[in-house]
Structures are given as structure tokens and as C-alpha cells.
Amino acid sequence: MDFEPKILGIACNWCTYTGADLAGTTRLKYPQNLRVVRVMCSSRINPSFIFRAFQLGADGVLVGGCHPGDCHYNTGNLYARRRLAVTKKILEFSGLEPSRFRVEWISASEGNKFAQVVEEFTAHIKSLGPQTKFKIQE
Amino acid sequence: MLKKTTIEKINEVAAALIQKGTLIAPVKEDAGANFREIKDPREIYLDYYNTVLSPKNVFLPQMEDFIKYKLTKSPSEAQQLELNLKPAFLFGVRPCDIKSFEIMDIHFNAAGIIDPYWKARRENTTIIGYAFDLDSPPDQADFYNTLFIGAADPEGSDIFMVKRGNELLLKGITKKGETLLEQLSMMPEGDDKDEKYFADYVQRGKEKRTRFMPLDDEAVTQKYEDIFENNDYWTKVSDACLSCGICTFVCPTCYCFDICDENLFSNGTRRRIWDACMFTDFTLEASGHNPRTKVSQRLRQKVCHKYSFHVRKYNVISCVGCGRCTRSCPVNIDIYSMVEAAMKVQS
Amino acid sequence: MTNFKQIEENLKWEAARLLEAGSVSVVLAYTKGMDEKHPQPFAAKSAADAANIVFNEYCNHNLARYIMRYTPGTKIAVAVKAADSRAVVVLIQEEKIKREDLVLLGIPAAGMKNQKTDEIIDDKTTGGLANPVICDILLGEEIHTGKKASPYDVLAQYEQMDKEARWEFWKQQFAKCIRCYACRKACPLCYCDPCFIDQTKPRWAVKSPQEHGNLMYHLTRFQHLAGRCIDCGECTRACPVDIPLYLFHKKVAKDCEEMFQQAAGMNIEDKPVMVDFKVEDSDKILE
Numbered sequence: 001m002d003f004e005p006k007i008l009g010i011a012c013n014w015c016t017y018t019g020a021d022l023a024g025t026t027r028l029k030y031p032q033n034l035r036v037v038r039v040m041c042s043s044r045i046n047p048s049f050i051f052r053a054f055q056l057g058a059d060g061v062l063v064g065g066c067h068p069g070d071c072h073y074n075t076g077n078l079y080a081r082r083r084l085a086v087t088k089k090i091l092e093f094s095g096l097e098p099s100r101f102r103v104e105w106i107s108a109s110e111g112n113k114f115a116q117v118v119e120e121f122t123a124h125i126k127s128l129g130p131q132t133k134f135k136i137q138e
Numbered sequence: 139m140l141k142k143t144t145i146e147k148i149n150e151v152a153a154a155l156i157q158k159g160t161l162i163a164p165v166k167e168d169a170g171a172n173f174r175e176i177k178d179p180r181e182i183y184l185d186y187y188n189t190v191l192s193p194k195n196v197f198l199p200q201m202e203d204f205i206k207y208k209l210t211k212s213p214s215e216a217q218q219l220e221l222n223l224k225p226a227f228l229f230g231v232r233p234c235d236i237k238s239f240e241i242m243d244i245h246f247n248a249a250g251i252i253d254p255y256w257k258a259r260r261e262n263t264t265i266i267g268y269a270f271d272l273d274s275p276p277d278q279a280d281f282y283n284t285l286f287i288g289a290a291d292p293e294g295s296d297i298f299m300v301k302r303g304n305e306l307l308l309k310g311i312t313k314k315g316e317t318l319l320e321q322l323s324m325m326p327e328g329d330d331k332d333e334k335y336f337a338d339y340v341q342r343g344k345e346k347r348t349r350f351m352p353l354d355d356e357a358v359t360q361k362y363e364d365i366f367e368n369n370d371y372w373t374k375v376s377d378a379c380l381s382c383g384i385c386t387f388v389c390p391t392c393y394c395f396d397i398c399d400e401n402l403f404s405n406g407t408r409r410r411i412w413d414a415c416m417f418t419d420f421t422l423e424a425s426g427h428n429p430r431t432k433v434s435q436r437l438r439q440k441v442c443h444k445y446s447f448h449v450r451k452y453n454v455i456s457c458v459g460c461g462r463c464t465r466s467c468p469v470n471i472d473i474y475s476m477v478e479a480a481m482k483v484q485s
Numbered sequence: 486m487t488n489f490k491q492i493e494e495n496l497k498w499e500a501a502r503l504l505e506a507g508s509v510s511v512v513l514a515y516t517k518g519m520d521e522k523h524p525q526p527f528a529a530k531s532a533a534d535a536a537n538i539v540f541n542e543y544c545n546h547n548l549a550r551y552i553m554r555y556t557p558g559t560k561i562a563v564a565v566k567a568a569d570s571r572a573v574v575v576l577i578q579e580e581k582i583k584r585e586d587l588v589l590l591g592i593p594a595a596g597m598k599n600q601k602t603d604e605i606i607d608d609k610t611t612g613g614l615a616n617p618v619i620c621d622i623l624l625g626e627e628i629h630t631g632k633k634a635s636p637y638d639v640l641a642q643y644e645q646m647d648k649e650a651r652w653e654f655w656k657q658q659f660a661k662c663i664r665c666y667a668c669r670k671a672c673p674l675c676y677c678d679p680c681f682i683d684q685t686k687p688r689w690a691v692k693s694p695q696e697h698g699n700l701m702y703h704l705t706r707f708q709h710l711a712g713r714c715i716d717c718g719e720c721t722r723a724c725p726v727d728i729p730l731y732l733f734h735k736k737v738a739k740d741c742e743e744m745f746q747q748a749a750g751m752n753i754e755d756k757p758v759m760v761d762f763k764v765e766d767s768d769k770i771l772e
Contacts, residue, residue, distance in 0.1 A: 047708045048681070048689055048701070055697055056403075069764070078762035082745065085770035086711040086759070089740040090704055093643075093733060095652025103771045133652050136402060136697045168661070168727040190725060191663070200663065201693045278519065378526040380550070380670035384725050387665050400691045411693045417666070419683050433554070468671050468723035469546055470523040470600075 005059035005125040009036040014072035015107045016064030022111030030115040031122040043076035047087040054134035060100045060125035067105040096133050139319050140309045140328035150324045152179035159225035192390035193235050196228050197259045205408040226263040234282040234458040236267050236294035238390035244452050264318050267295030279461030281349040281474045290343025300339045307336050355449050362446035364485035376434040378469040385463035386414035391456045415439050487594050493540040495624040501535035509560040513548040514538045522600050543600045547717045549573050550673035562588040568610050568717035570617035571750030572673035591620025593628045611716040637739045661726040662699040671723035674713050707733050712741045712758035715750040744770045
């Protein structure tokens with residue numbers, strides 16, 4: 001029985017999304033389970049997106065942003081780092097596997113890293129199995 | 139007909155009722171007792187004064203689904219949900235709550251548009267009332283005597299229970315109740331002494347035990363009409379109020395609800411859920427205007443509705459003095475004290 | 486032992502004095518409710534009103550939540566215990582009220598009781614911190630005795646639970662929720678108008694009291710109060726179905742303190758942790 005996880009990816013426009021683009025143009029292979037949503041900055045991410053994603057059936061959520069210090073808007077990702085760290089702690093205390101939510105800093109030139117992270121994360125989510133705790137049972 | 143059993147043996151009665159249909163009885167929960175549908179007769183909990191939430195949930199569920207529909211590109215038939223009720227038995231309801239059902243009937247089951255869901259549940263349910271224990275003091279928050287309700291009033295129940303030490307005496311009050319009582323063969327019939335005890339108990343229950351003030355419906359209605367614009371009074375009274383909504387949710391005679399369409403992916407349900415006039419956005423209009431932005435306005439609405447407007451329209455105060463709102467209020471607001479104070483305000 | 490009678494006398498005296506002199510237009514304190522065990526929050530607006538003020542071990546209500554009701558610029562005196570004073574600090578940090586518009590009547594208190602159970606709840610309110618962190622006039626003796634417990638000790642058993650058990654625990658707790666929103670209204674820092682849960686564009690959670698709606702509401706609240714919750718326990722005392730919300734808020738507060746070396750509501754010069762960043766923040770916090 002092959003479990004194909006549904007993974008939500010939220011990528012910041014200037015770094016991670018461009019990095020993902022680079023992975024594509026250089027024909028790097030990475031699993032197709034990631035569904036990417038583009039945001040202008042990682043600090044645009046409302047933590048409720050993460051909770052909602054898990055409720056709507058995501059098995060994993062991967063957030064990508066610029067490296068701290070390199071944010072296109074100077075400080076966005078510095079706020080996001082703090083905010084999403086709290087989100088992770090909340091998920092953990094509620095009993096969800098905290099490793100289902102991952103934040104990575106991936107720059108525009110790190111196509112390789114993007115592919116690698118997606119590969120690792122997908123494999124990890126596969127090993128954890130489907131996410132059933134938050135998922136709304138219809 | 140009068141039958142008797144003991145508190146220990148009540149499980150047998152419960153088991154029989156579960157066999158017949160749905161049994162809703164008090165169970166012990168973290169915050170206190172509450173009425174729940176029970177499947178295991180041993181869950182029944184009778185060592186309680188009154189429940190935290192009122193039993194209105196039995197006839198007006200907090201969440202009730204009406205219609206299911208699909209969100210598809212092409213139109214599809216919505217599906218109206220059938221009620222499909224098994225006979226229900228509401229066990230252990232206090233007299234003040236039983237009176238509340240009659241008051242609620244005015245809104246759901248009397249004139250104009252009849253609520254078919256309320257009506258079906260009401261007709262389908264046999265009510266087994268339970269007198270307050272006359273040998274224990276009443277809760278200080280209660281004031282049902284002020285609303286002319288006695289601690290052991292059997293009116294409104296189908297079967298009514300009173301306690302005698304370890305025993306429970308059950309008497310059929312309506313034909314529905316008598317029929318059920320006949321079917322509960324595990325209980326022996328009572329004798330003349332038991333009948334007398336029951337009658338005396340009901341009589342004793344009429345004596346004043348809770349907080350009491352002589353409340354004339356017309357006088358209190360008029361008073362609230364007179365002080366409606368008295369901003370000083372209403373601001374003072376609502377200074378502590380959080381405008382949270384607990385009082386509305388625990389109240390047996392509050393009935394406001396909201397209809398909402400809730401969707402998940404391509405499936406949707408239209409349902410009814412409880413609403414509260416105490417919520418900030420209760421009167422928020424589509425234009426963005428909200429006539430009741432202040433807590434004092436919302437509290438005024440709540441109190442005047444129950445003690446004034448309702449009397450004008452339906453000739454009865456929409457309150458049964460059960461004391462739940464006072465017990466549950468996070469800031470200890472007490473409606474009895476409010477009414478007492480209002481009556482003293484100069485018009 | 487906290488001398489409640491003395492504090493009450495001092496509170497009444499100060500309130501009357503401030504109102505008489507016109508230094509403030511309102512004093513937020515407590516008054517007698519149905520009886521001594523059921524005090525109500527009270528806004529005294531005249532010296533005559535001040536005569537009705539009480540203070541006893543059941544006066545747990547966090548008066549800071551009423552500050553937001555008054556027009557900005559109103560001069561307000563507030564009776565604050567330890568946790569309440571922290572809430573005031575957060576409101577000042579968030580620029581909801583100016584320090585100069587407030588007269589803080591500090592009340593050091595130990596031996597505060599839950600009015601329903603009569604148990605002493607000092608540990609449940611800001612971990613036994615007895616003295617206000619900020620005040621203008623101290624109404625009682627500062628308390629420096631008593632064991633210094635950590636406000637986070639109570640979390641140990643929950644942190645040690647395995648994930649599955651903890652999920653079952655919270656699942657069961659949130660299933661009890663009837664969405665009365667008392668927790669939100671009781672909290673001094675939930676002042677948003679409109680609250681996220683009331684918004685329709687987008688609809689973050691369903692209005693009906695279903696498990697998934699309840700989960701979304703509560704988890705989002707925990708996030709919104711991160712670094713702001715001052716551990717007064719009011720949310721839990723207000724809850725009619727006894728959900729131990731204070732545990733989760735405490736956990737988030739503990740994590741914020743560990744990750745960002747700052748506790749909520751201690752100094753008015755601090756910036757709340759969620760609207761601040763330090764370049765030295767470590768990526769370790771995301772692990």
C-alpha cells in the first residue's frame with residue numbers, strides 16, 4: 001500500500017520560490033507530493049494557515065523563506081522565525097508530531113537544497129504515515 | 139399509578155428505558171452534572187442539585203443539521219435531513235426546567251409558524267420530572283419561588299419523582315406517563331402511605347424556600363419600560379458584565395439561534411446553532427452598522443426581553459429562577475439582584 | 486497572611502480620595518455581589534461609590550480587561566494584583582493605554598481562593614507571584630515569604646505524556662467546548678474588534694461547536710496570546726465546562742520565555758516578543 005502524502009509548501013517569492021524554479025530549470029528531480037503556494041514573504045504566513053492546512057488534510061507543511069538577514073523586505077523572516085517557532089510548539093503540545101511542520105531557509109540560488117529538502121521531508125512524512133489527528137473527518 | 143424503587147436500583151429502570159428508545163439523564167462531568175444521552179445505565183447520576191447547562195438542548199439542540207448540499211459546478215438537489223426519532227425519555231428534570239419547556243412552547247409550538255423539529259421532539263419525549271430535595275437547602279442562586287414555581291411541582295411532567303431517604307416514588311401525571319409507568323414492571327406499586335407521602339411532598343414543595351420577592355408581572359414590565367432610557371442605571375448594572383454569552387447558553391428560556399451554511403470541500407450543511415444577544419456582533423448588520431455596540435445596550439436588551447417585552451407579548455416572564463446564569467457568570471452578576479435593584483429605581 | 490480587611494480599607498480610602506480630587510474619573514475595583522463569596526468587578530465613579538468597594542480572597546477577577554472600555558485619555562485608577570499588573574504592562578507595551586492615564590493601586594495578595602471550590606489558587610495565577618510588578622500606590626505589605634515555585638511546574642506531567650496521550654487529552658477537552666467565548670471575554674488581552682473567529686472573510690473556523698471548529702478557535706487563540714498571556718487563569722475560571730486552558734497558555738508562555746528570554750508583562754520598556762526580533766535569535770527554535 002503506497003501512501004502518497006499531501007504536503008503543503010508555502011514558499012516566499014524572492015528566495016524559496018525562485019530556488020524551486022531553479023531546481024526545475026536545472027532538471028533536478030524531487031517528489032511530486034509538494035503543492036506550492038507562493039507568498040511575497042515568509043512573514044505573510046498567518047499561523048492559522050498551518051492549523052487549517054492540517055485540518056483540511058495536509059500530511060505535512062513545509063515553509064520556505066529567505067535566510068535571516070537576507071529578507072527582501074529586510075526583517076520579515078525575522079518575525080516569521082519567532083512566530084512559526086511558536087506555532088511549532090503549539091502543534092507539539094497539542095499532540096501532533098511536530099516534525100510534520102518544517103521551516104527551511106532556502107535562497108534563490110539553492111536549487112539543490114530545495115530539491116534535497118523536499119526529498120527528505122517527503123520521505124519523513126511517508127514514514128510518519130497519514131495525518132489523522134487534525135484532519136476533519138467528513 | 140404510583141410506583142417505587144431505590145436509588146441503587148434506578149439502573150434497572152434506566153436499562154429498560156434505554157431498551158425502549160433514547161434515555162437522556164444527568165451524568166457527572168468535570169464542571170458538574172449535565173443532561174446527556176446515555177447508553178450505559180450506570181452512568182446515571184442523581185446526586186446533583188441542578189445541571190450546569192439546561193435541558194433545553196433536548197428540544198433545541200445546540201447544533202441541528204437541516205439540509206445537506208453539494209457544491210458542484212452544476213446544480214444538484216439539496217437533501218433535507220429526516221428526523222427519525224426514537225421515543226425519548228428525559229429523566230431527572232427539575233420543576234423550574236419543566237416550566238421552562240412550557241414557556242419555550244410559546245415560541246416554537248403555539249401559534250404562527252410551528253417549528254416541526256421542536257414539536258416532533260416534544261411529542262416524542264416522555265418527561266420524568268424530579269422534585270428538589272426538600273430536606274436539603276436550596277442553592278442560594280435559585281429564586282424559582284419568585285416566579286411561582288414550587289420545589290416539587292409535578293405539572294408539566296409525564297411522570298414525577300420524589301425522594302424519600304433512599305427511595306424514589308414515581309407517579310404518573312399524564313396519560314403518557316401512566317402508560318410508561320405500567321410498562322416498567324421492575325418497580326412495585328406503592329400503597330396509600332406512599333400516595334400520601336407524595337401528595338404531602340408536593341404540598342410542602344409549595345412553601346417558600348428560595349429567594350423571594352413579590353413580583354407583579356405588570357409592575358416589573360412597566361418599571362423596565364420606564365427606566366429604559368436611564369443610561370446611568372444600565373451603565374452601572376453592566377459595568378462588570380463581560381458580554382460573553384454564558385448566561386444565554388445555560389438559560390432554559392433563551393432561544394435565539396442562527397442559521398448558517400457550513401462547507402467543507404464540496405459538501406455543505408445548513409444548520410441551526412445557538413446564538414446570544416450578548417455577543418458583540420449579534421445585531422451587526424450587513425451595512426456594518428451595529429445598533430448595540432455597548433455592553434449596557436446588550437444587557438438592557440437581555441433583561442428587558444425576559445422581564446418586560448416578553449410579558450407584553452406573551453403575558454409571562456421569560457425566566458424560571460433556576461439560578462444557572464448566576465452560578466455560571468464569570469463576574470458573579472445576579473439577575474435577581476438586578477431586578478430587585480431595578481424595582482427600587484425612581485421612574 | 487494577607488490582611489484583606491486592611492487592603493479593603495486602604496482601597497476604599499484611596500479610591501474616595503482620587504475620585505474626590507478629580508485625579509481619575511473611574512476607579513476599577515470590586516464590590517459585594519450576592520454575598521461575600523461572590524464579589525463583582527465594580528467601576529466607582531464618585532466618592533460615594535467608593536464606599537461600596539470590597540476586597541477579599543475571592544476577588545480574582547482581572548480588572549485590566551475593563552480598561553479597554555473607556556475612551557483613550559480617560560484617567561483610570563485600577564486595583565491590581567500581581568497578574569493584573571502584568572496585564573496592564575502588556576496593554577501599555579501595546580500602546581492601548583498611556584502610563585500617565587493610569588493610577589495603579591497595587592495589591593500584594595496571597596491566599597486567593599476559587600469561589601466554587603474554596604481551594605487556594607495562588608499557584609494557578611502567575612505561579613505564586615504575589616506582588617504587583619508595577620504600581621503607583623501599594624495598598625498592602627509586600628510579600629516576600631513563601632516558597633518560590635515556578636509557574637511552570639504544573640506542566641511537567643503534561644510535557645512528559647507521550648504525544649498520543651496528550652492528543653487524546655486535548656481532543657477530549659476541546660470536545661467539551663460550547664463556544665460561549667467566555668474565555669475570550671474574560672481575558673484582559675483579548676481586545677480585538679472584530680475577533681478573528683467572528684470574521685467571515687475568511688471564515689477561519691465554523692461557528693458550530695464541532696471538534697474541528699473548537700480546535701481551530703483555541704489553537705489560534707493560543708498563538709495570538711503567545712508572549713502576551715500573563716497567566717492570570719481567568720480564562721479557565723470563566724469556562725463553564727472546565728477546560729484547563731491555562732495549561733496550554735502556560736506552555737506557550739514557558740516556550741516563549743525559553744526561546745526569547747523574556748516573560749510577558751514584566752517591564753513597560755519591553756517590546757512583546759511576537760512584534761520583536763533579535764538578530765541573535767537562533768534557528769534552533771525551529772527544530
